[in-house]
Amino acid sequence: MLYTLLFPALRDIALEAAGTSLEALLSTVGVGVDWALVNQPVVDWARDYTLQLSTSLTDVSNKFVTDEITAWMESGQPIGALIDSLAPMFGPTRADMIATTEVTRAYAEGNTATWKASGVVTARRWMTAEDELVCPICGDLDGEEAGFDEQFGNEYDGPPAHPRCRCYIQPVVRESND
Numbered sequence: 001m002l003y004t005l006l007f008p009a010l011r012d013i014a015l016e017a018a019g020t021s022l023e024a025l026l027s028t029v030g031v032g033v034d035w036a037l038v039n040q041p042v043v044d045w046a047r048d049y050t051l052q053l054s055t056s057l058t059d060v061s062n063k064f065v066t067d068e069i070t071a072w073m074e075s076g077q078p079i080g081a082l083i084d085s086l087a088p089m090f091g092p093t094r095a096d097m098i099a100t101t102e103v104t105r106a107y108a109e110g111n112t113a114t115w116k117a118s119g120v121v122t123a124r125r126w127m128t129a130e131d132e133l134v135c136p137i138c139g140d141l142d143g144e145e146a147g148f149d150e151q152f153g154n155e156y157d158g159p160p161a162h163p164r165c166r167c168y169i170q171p172v173v174r175e176s177n178d
Contacts, residue, residue: 064089069102079103101163108158108169115171116148123172126152126159137161145172 065086072082079099086095115121126141128134134142137153138161146152152161159167 061089065098065102069099069106072103073106097163101160101165104160104165104167105158108160111169111171112148112158120173121171122174123147123150124158124169125172126156127168127170129166133166135162138165138167141167 068082068085072079072085075081082099082103083092083095086098089095090098112124115124123145124147126138126144126146128138128142130142141152141156141161144152151157155161158169159165161167
């Protein structure tokens with residue numbers, strides 16, 4: 001998505017810069033230019049550079065989010081503090097979405113790894129917030145059990161099922177028949 005947003009702008013800027021420099025060259029040297037030959041290298045450069053730039057920006061964003069979530073988890077502060085720390089980079093709306101979604105993911109993944117290693121927990125149970133904001137996707141998954149190597153609804157490894165998902169998982173412990 002970032003590539004799709006950046007490429008047209010970078011391409012247009014690069015083409016405009018190439019045109020300006022060629023006009024200056026034409027007025028100085030008086031040489032004709034085949035624009036088809038000039039435009040393709042400019043477009044190729046813009047495509048390659050946009051891919052590098054979007055990858056770099058994504059890496060920076062991912063590291064920033066990871067660092068902020070880690071610091072927030074260690075701090076014990078309410079989720080509003082995490083949203084506030086993400087907002088300068090992403091704006092308040094997107095910061096709220098990222099915080100909610102990624103904290104849900106982090107806790108679900110952390111719990112799953114711990115329960116799996118325990119040898120006591122045999123499965124996981126999908127739970128919703130059980131309020132009027134629960135979406136149809138999550139409502140259908142509420143209470144469903146899945147083993148560690150199974151998916152919920154044959155589609156989800158665990159919460160979140162979508163951005164802003166507020167679901168969580170519970171451990172399922174089977175009593176032994178000893």
